[in-house]
Amino acid sequence: MSLSCPIPLKQYPTILLAHGGGGRLMHQLISQLFLATFGRPEQPQHDAAVLTLPGNRIAFTTDSYVVSPMFFPGGDIGILAVNGTVNDLAMAGARPLYLSLGFILEEGLPMETLWRVVQSIQAAAERAQVRIVTGDTKVVDRGKGDGLFINTAGVGIVEHGQTIAPNAVIPGDVVLLNGDVGRHGIAVMAQREGLAFESDITSDTAPVAQVVSQLLQAGIEIHCLRDATRGGLASTLNEIATAAQVHITLNETAIPVQADVQGACEILGLDPLYIANEGRFIAFVPAAQADAALAILQADQIAKGELPNASAIGRVTAAPSPLVTLTNRLGTDRILDVLSGEQLPRIC
Amino acid sequence: MSLSCPIPLKQYPTILLAHGGGGRLMHQLISQLFLATFGRPEQPQHDAAVLTLPGNRIAFTTDSYVVSPMFFPGGDIGILAVNGTVNDLAMAGARPLYLSLGFILEEGLPMETLWRVVQSIQAAAERAQVRIVTGDTKVVDRGKGDGLFINTAGVGIVEHGQTIAPNAVIPGDVVLLNGDVGRHGIAVMAQREGLAFESDITSDTAPVAQVVSQLLQAGIEIHCLRDATRGGLASTLNEIATAAQVHITLNETAIPVQADVQGACEILGLDPLYIANEGRFIAFVPAAQADAALAILQADQIAKGELPNASAIGRVTAAPSPLVTLTNRLGTDRILDVLSGEQLPRIC
Numbered sequence: 227m228s229l230s231c232p233i234p235l236k237q238y239p240t241i242l243l244a245h246g247g248g249g250r251l252m253h254q255l256i257s258q259l260f261l262a263t264f265g266r267p268e269q270p271q272h273d274a275a276v277l278t279l280p281g282n283r284i285a286f287t288t289d290s291y292v293v294s295p296m297f298f299p300g301g302d303i304g305i306l307a308v309n310g311t312v313n314d315l316a317m318a319g320a321r322p323l324y325l326s327l328g329f330i331l332e333e334g335l336p337m338e339t340l341w342r343v344v345q346s347i348q349a350a351a352e353r354a355q356v357r358i359v360t361g362d363t364k365v366v367d368r369g370k371g372d373g374l375f376i377n378t379a380g381v382g383i384v385e386h387g388q389t390i391a392p393n394a395v396i397p398g399d400v401v402l403l404n405g406d407v408g409r410h411g412i413a414v415m416a417q418r419e420g421l422a423f424e425s426d427i428t429s430d431t432a433p434v435a436q437v438v439s440q441l442l443q444a445g446i447e448i449h450c451l452r453d454a455t456r457g458g459l460a461s462t463l464n465e466i467a468t469a470a471q472v473h474i475t476l477n478e479t480a481i482p483v484q485a486d487v488q489g490a491c492e493i494l495g496l497d498p499l500y501i502a503n504e505g506r507f508i509a510f511v512p513a514a515q516a517d518a519a520l521a522i523l524q525a526d527q528i529a530k531g532e533l534p535n536a537s538a539i540g541r542v543t544a545a546p547s548p549l550v551t552l553t554n555r556l557g558t559d560r561i562l563d564v565l566s567g568e569q570l571p572r573i574c
Numbered sequence: 575m576s577l578s579c580p581i582p583l584k585q586y587p588t589i590l591l592a593h594g595g596g597g598r599l600m601h602q603l604i605s606q607l608f609l610a611t612f613g614r615p616e617q618p619q620h621d622a623a624v625l626t627l628p629g630n631r632i633a634f635t636t637d638s639y640v641v642s643p644m645f646f647p648g649g650d651i652g653i654l655a656v657n658g659t660v661n662d663l664a665m666a667g668a669r670p671l672y673l674s675l676g677f678i679l680e681e682g683l684p685m686e687t688l689w690r691v692v693q694s695i696q697a698a699a700e701r702a703q704v705r706i707v708t709g710d711t712k713v714v715d716r717g718k719g720d721g722l723f724i725n726t727a728g729v730g731i732v733e734h735g736q737t738i739a740p741n742a743v744i745p746g747d748v749v750l751l752n753g754d755v756g757r758h759g760i761a762v763m764a765q766r767e768g769l770a771f772e773s774d775i776t777s778d779t780a781p782v783a784q785v786v787s788q789l790l791q792a793g794i795e796i797h798c799l800r801d802a803t804r805g806g807l808a809s810t811l812n813e814i815a816t817a818a819q820v821h822i823t824l825n826e827t828a829i830p831v832q833a834d835v836q837g838a839c840e841i842l843g844l845d846p847l848y849i850a851n852e853g854r855f856i857a858f859v860p861a862a863q864a865d866a867a868l869a870i871l872q873a874d875q876i877a878k879g880e881l882p883n884a885s886a887i888g889r890v891t892a893a894p895s896p897l898v899t900l901t902n903r904l905g906t907d908r909i910l911d912v913l914s915g916e917q918l919p920r921i922c
Contacts (some may be wrong), residue, residue, distance in 0.1 A: 244915025248804025248850070253813075271741055273662035274635035276732055282630045285783065288674035288727055289624035289710045315623035323739075326636035328725045330678070333916025362637045362725075366920060370720035375712075379636055379727030384624055391620055391857075452621065452791045493885050495788075499806065502596070566599050567592025 229239070231341040234257040241335040246365030255363060259341060263348045264358040265356060275325060275359040275543035281383050285313060285320035288379040294319040294572045296343065296373060300409070300428030303376055304346030306504060306574055309433050310455070311380040312354040317507065318453040319379075319390040319442060320382030327361040329376055332371030340374065352432035356380070367474035381434075386442050392469030400516035401540040402472060402509045404434065404523045405532065407459050408498030411506075412490050415570050427486055433461030437526040441509065446519045449510040455574060458500040460562040462508065463540075463550045473545030478554045482535040498518040500565060501550070502573045510542065579689040589683040594713030604712060607689060611630040611696045612675075612706040623707035625672060631697065632666035633657060633859060636727040642920045644721060646647040646765040648757070649777030650726055652694030654852060654922055657781050658803070659728040664685075664783035665799040666856060667738040667790060668730030670702060674707040676728055679718030688722065695724075702781035704728070705776065730783075734790050736909050740817030742797040748864035749822060749888040750857045752782065752871045754830035755807050756846030758853075760838050765920050775834055780853030785874040794867045797858040806848040808910040810856065811888075811898045819892065821893030826902045826911070830883040849911060850921045858890065 233254065244251045291307040308325065316320040317374075327347065331340065351358055410429040415421070434453070441448060454462045459481070467474050483491075483498045491498050511519045516538055523536035550562040581602065592599040637658050644651040656673065663670040675695065678766050679688065699706055699739075758777040763769070782801070789796060802810045807829070815822050831839075831846045859867045864886055873882035898910040 242915070246804075247913070247915030247919060248806075248809050249913040249915045252804075253912075270671075272666060274633040274666040274668065274728075274730070276631065276633050276666050276668070280629040280631040281625065282626060284674060284675060284729070285622040285624050286633075286727075286729055287708050288725065290676040290678050290725060292678060292714050293713045294714075302630045313668060318620060318622040318624050320622065324634060326634060326728075328636045328638040328724035330638050330640060330723055330725075337825045354675045358634050360767050364638045364640045364723075364920075364922075365664055366642075366720060368722075370715070375714075376676055377636065377638060377678075377710075377725035377727075379674045379676075379725075381632070381729065382622070409666070456600075457592075458596075460594050470732030491855070496830075502816060508826045542581075565595070565597040565599075567590070569599045571591045571595060572712075 230328060231338055232262055233337055235337055235471040238337055240337060241331045241333060241340065241365055243333050243367065245291065245367050246363055251572060252323045252363065252504055260361060263344050268505050277359065279383055281385060283384040284475060285315045285318040285382040287314040288374060288377060290450035292375050292572055292573060293414060293419055293574050294372065294554045298414045299426055300413055302343060302346050304343040305431055306345055306399065307352045307376040307378045308354055308560055309431050309504060310574060311378040312356055312433045312435055313453045315382035315451055319386055319388060319438065319448065321439060322356045322380055323380040323433050324359045325356050327358050327470060329363045330371055330375040331363065331365045332373055333368040335373050340397050343374065352434060355501045374502055375565050386430040388448060390448050390451055392450050392466045393508045395466055395470035395472060395542055396449065397472060397544040398509040398513055399449055399542040400513050400538050402511060402516065402520055402523060403481065403506065403539045404485050404536045405506055405563040406535055407454060407506055408483055408487040408501040409501050410466055410485050410503050411501035411573050413566045424489050426488065430503055430505040433525040434507055437523060442520050443521055444518065444522055446515050447512055451507055451509050453507040454503045458502055461564055464564045467548040467550050472550055473543045473549045476540035476552045478552050481539045483539060492574050496569050500564065500569050579686055580610055581685055584686055586685055586872045588685060589679045589681060589688065591681050591711055591713050591715065595709055600711065606744045607692055607882050608709060610691050610786040625707065626720040627731055629878050631732040633663045633666040633730045635662040635734055636725060637662060638723060638725040638922055639922060640723050641762060641922050642720065643765055646777060647761045647774055650691060651780055652691040653698045655724040655726045656698035656702055657779050657852060658697055658922060659726040660704055660783055660802045661782045663728045663730035664786040665801055666785065667734055667736060667796065667799065668732045670704045670728055670783050670788060672707045672729045673704050673726050675706050678710045678719055679711065679713045680717040680721055681713055683703050683721050691722065698700055698766050702783060705739040736796060738796050738799055741799050741889055743814055743818035743820060743858045744797065744818060745890050745892040747858040747890040748861050748886050749795055750859060750864065750868055750871060751854065751887045752884045753854055753875060754832050754856055754883055755802060756831055756835040756839065756849040758851050759849035759918050759921050762837050762921050775838065778851055778853040782853060782855055785871060788870050789867055792866065792870055794863050796861055799857050800854055801855040802851045807851055808847040808914055810888065812912045815896040817899050818822060819896055821891045822888055823891065823896045824888035826900050828885045828887045830885060847910065848917050
């Protein structure tokens, strides 16, 4: 973040429509800001990157990022755009390799803001061990965008023979969660609304592909993986219950929620189980392998300097119709339903 | 375009923020509008598509589409989003296989508009023989977008051993162009500005992967391919001249421009050589193969019911520094320089 912007800011303090026009200014942006940061491809600038993969079974995914505000405690839109897409590949059990990067910039965006985001993207890509290999930049007129939107698509290689999918979940599976929930949504909302909580709540955004790879290498039979982003843990589990036609019973006391996140949720009338996370995922594994898998998730947390609070949070049973229920602290059950929308819009 | 919208329009006449929220409304949109149109993947809804490719050398590309207005003579934003990305893959000599589809919708967008675009995307994907296999939908608040933006990323398979790249262009190459230029930009601008020209100028948007595949199968040694989109023919050729460090000489009388496009350009003070096209590309081939390649380009036009006006428009010579010049009708030369931006913004 300490490098100074390679584009002369006195001359080009903000993004102009011409930066998306295919002419000299667009090429300056691509060459001085993007190629200089992400590395020059082997072949000179071309319409597509040509890549030789270490196999022919791939995962392919995309996400757009419109989070508001762009910068929040623990991350920014650029970090999210890398980790979110990397994690979608990881959830298919793939090893992420390459990302594409599409910017939709609003005329008038400070050039320095773009530069800050570009640096975040590169740092996040290095951490997640992926390369940005192709991209695109469009500029829309002032008032027709919101600073900047990012789309990333990702290609990863699938090196295992397992079927990791919602409908592979079966009765008897244990539900594992790799850490505490609710931080990302609260961090973004607090920043957006200017709320000051007593402690600093930071986003949990992080790449999870390496720990998924460790689970696979340890021979864990993974039935399903899913990151608990939009809609949070509750919506994610409902999708899986529906796809697998099963009943998922959660144990509320086993779901880690930071005390300050819990406090913020109580003040704001939000439920942490419906709040978006950006580094949390659930894994469905056979009961016999649950302890071994949990140990890997906790070791990953320890390696990152986190509290090892990954947990077995629930169980799958057969059911006549799909259902997710939560057994609370008092031992009573309630249904965790799907909301019609998100409690908090534009969280990713 | 004749099917009625699967989402009940009385209940949901427009896009709501909740349609991007990860809850019930988003799943209704995905399942009833997207999956019902693009076909259900083999695996149930997951974060990434898992695909087995017929080889391991791929092309990977992305583009965002922000064209304004969304609908114009000869096409719309959805058709462009398929053809543009398909053509970027084709320009690497790849056979396009799979697309991702990311929507950024503005709250308040008429549901019927989205439905119309979704149908266009599917029709264009069928024509280009690609499948939409993964996607994402985000909704931004009213006033923070412009109806809808689309990002597509594409994966194609490279089945030849040639190096098709700007720096593979060498002195002696002939420059081929697969048809007339200037139509797309003028069609969009006329629609945007409400200009009525005497004749209807329609966009040239079309997939070009099949004709590229025919060139390769015929054994043409293709040095470089490039579609003449943003910045038009002139900017595209300048990029290549710079990458290859050569002089490209064009023959103005050989470059096909429709009379009504020429007329519109003269009235508006625009140069058709700088106007974006969406179905036109240039191919650099050895002089000995130029006639054979041109015959393939013209046969493709005839098969589509077009006037076979694909042409050899120029030649590559050695030069001390990169240069593109145009020999005009009177036999005099002028330099075709790079503009700082686009003559017409938001053209794709």
